[in-house]
Amino acid sequence: MSPEAGESHAEAGATSAEAGAASAEVGERPAEGTVVGRGAGPPPRYAALKFLPTGTRTPRQLRHLRELAHREQELLSRLRSPRLIRMYDALTVDDPDHPELDGATVLVLERAEGSMAALLDRSPRPPHGPALLAQVCEGLHQLHHAGWVHGDLKPANVLLMKDGSARLGDFNMAAEMEGTHAYAPAFATPDYTAPELLWSEVTERGTQIRPSADVWSFGILAHLVLTGTFPLPGGTTEARSDAAVRYARGTEELRLSPELPAVWREIVTDCLARTHEERAAHDTASLLRRVERAAGASRSARLPRLRPRRRWRPALVGTLATAALIVATTALVYATRDEEQGLTYGYHRCPADSVCFFSEPNGSGEMCSWDEDDADWLSGADTCRWTRGQPVKSIFNNSSDDENGLGAVAYFRGRDFTPVGADVTRKNSRNRTGCTSQRNQGNLAGTYAPLSHRWIARC
Incomplete structure (x- = not known):
């Protein structure tokens, strides 16, 4: 679950982990009582901390959380890519004096300024939405090219950097392809889940998933960003999920907004094809080229900066016990960064x-x-x-x-x-x-x- 700037609660039901995050200054050595994992390289001076807390979970559940964290760490350490958020390290806290924190896994992540979910809350149909969608599609293409499926693409998992560019985050649901399928945990966000997965069988290894499921999620996301509405009828998530199932079975139609431009209407329609077989004809390589043309990304103009916010910077060394308060309240905060981040504006056109x-x-x-x-x-x-x-x-x-x-x-x-x-x-x-x-x-x-x-x- 990705932290969102300015939010004071965790989104429930998206994963099996309640996540909290905070900005922290990274010291020269880890805090006493932590175990350092292998990450994508030395972190910058300031990074984001994502806590997977213990709460009242059973040892089996805690073991599952740690497995998710290490799987995310392994993926990100292999994919140093400009459209995927980086993970620098993973720590396991050993602090019996603070049971609310003891055993928690802490991920040290590249820090973002906010998320697309927060942006859409402030500004539905943002004017630079097409450029952001091109970058999201680029991230999906990079992930699929590496042989992985994201599995949970949604606005909360699209992180926005200080320069305004977009990167994909939260790879807890990501799965590596094994032939034609990957096996993902049996958790998803229904509004963005491909209809065939809403009734799929869950095995001991999880749910079978294919890259075409990410293409469906991108179609939903694109329609939401460009029109402010979902393409399937219903006033609740449950109603829209039922509509998606009926649509896949041929008894319901898409209800694309009349405000969706014609070129985007074709893209969204192809992304939301009823079956996997129809969607598989539009892989992210071909989809990216179409999205870039629709977004007018040939010149790749600089995206607007996000508004500055107050910074909260506890030191990482010796402060993990203090951070337990953040975990307990599941407050989600991303702080800004002093240094300019490396900028990548136009490589996705290639x-x-x-x-x-x-x-x-x-x-x-x-x-x-x-x-x-x-x-x-x-x-x-x-x-x-x-x-x-x-x-x-x-x-x-x-x-x-x-x-x-x-x-x-x-x-x-x-x-x-x-x-x-x-x-x-x-x-x-x-x-x-x-x-x-x-x-x-x-x-x-x-x-x-x-x-x-x-x-x-x-x-």
């Missing part, structure tokens, strides 16, 4: 299995993309005209596994993959200007524009 070059840092500005070699950027079938007068300032190699083993991209200042100028004297670089490995992105020096590139096995 098509799958392509390499993209941009005229501005962080994937913004003009973009040229290729899925094959190009010996001359300024002539031939595919050209990149803006590089005639502008340097390249960032790159994204968005390739997946190639059947020929070619996943890296080498680029050259000369045509026909030839070294020019300083490239000729470069050591151990095969005289190329630069090379970017598979699924890597970043800023370049910004002083030149390559004239050719080719796919190679590795950098």
Whole structure:
């Protein structure tokens, strides 16, 4: 369950864990009586703490909570991605003097400014909603590309960073694919649950789930963000769930809002196809391209910053007992951050299995993309005209596994993959200007524009 900025209660029924979170200053060593897990790397000075408290739970329930936490930690440590919230560490508290905290699992997370749920409460149909949806879809694509299903996509689990960008959070329900299915815990948020899962059989391993379930959730989310309403009739969650079941069985129709733009109507309709088989035809790779076009994300403008809020910063070292008060009241708080966060605005525009070059840092500005070699950027079938007068300032190699083993991209200042100028004297670089490995992105020096590139096995 994801913490939400400014909320004073935990959302009930979404998971088996009641969660509390607070901002904390991370010290040089963990508090006495804690066990440190392995996370995604050293945390920043300020991070968010997410508590999975003990309460009156049985040892079996506590063991299940810890398993969920470590599964989330394992997933996030493997996916260092700009659209997925990072987890830095997991602690287990050993403090018998404070039974309300003793045994709790504490997750140390990248800190967000708020959530989409809080944003929609303040501003239904936000003007930058389409841009946020493009980033949510990008996060889903990254997760699916890694072989995982989120399993609980909803506004509360879309976290908003200080720069206004969106990242997916709360991977307690996430599951790794095993062939055509994954097995997720038998918990879900009904309003965003694919209809086939509302009556599915629960086995010892959980509920069978497929990526198409996330596509359904995205369709519901998109309709809510763009119109402020749900696409199925009903004034309560239970009524809408019943309508979803009737719709899947062919006895109920979608009731898409007339305010939904035509291009989004097509996207939402495809996402909310009645069956898994129909939805599976629209995977997140193709869906992302359509969403980006609908959102007008070709220039990927800077999103508005969220409003500042008061900061609460207890020190992590020696303060876990004090934080028990937060757990007991299940208060959910995310504080702001002093430092500027790394910004990623436009890399999501890059098509799958392509390499993209941009005229501005962080994937913004003009973009040229290729899925094959190009010996001359300024002539031939595919050209990149803006590089005639502008340097390249960032790159994204968005390739997946190639059947020929070619996943890296080498680029050259000369045509026909030839070294020019300083490239000729470069050591151990095969005289190329630069090379970017598979699924890597970043800023370049910004002083030149390559004239050719080719796919190679590795950098």
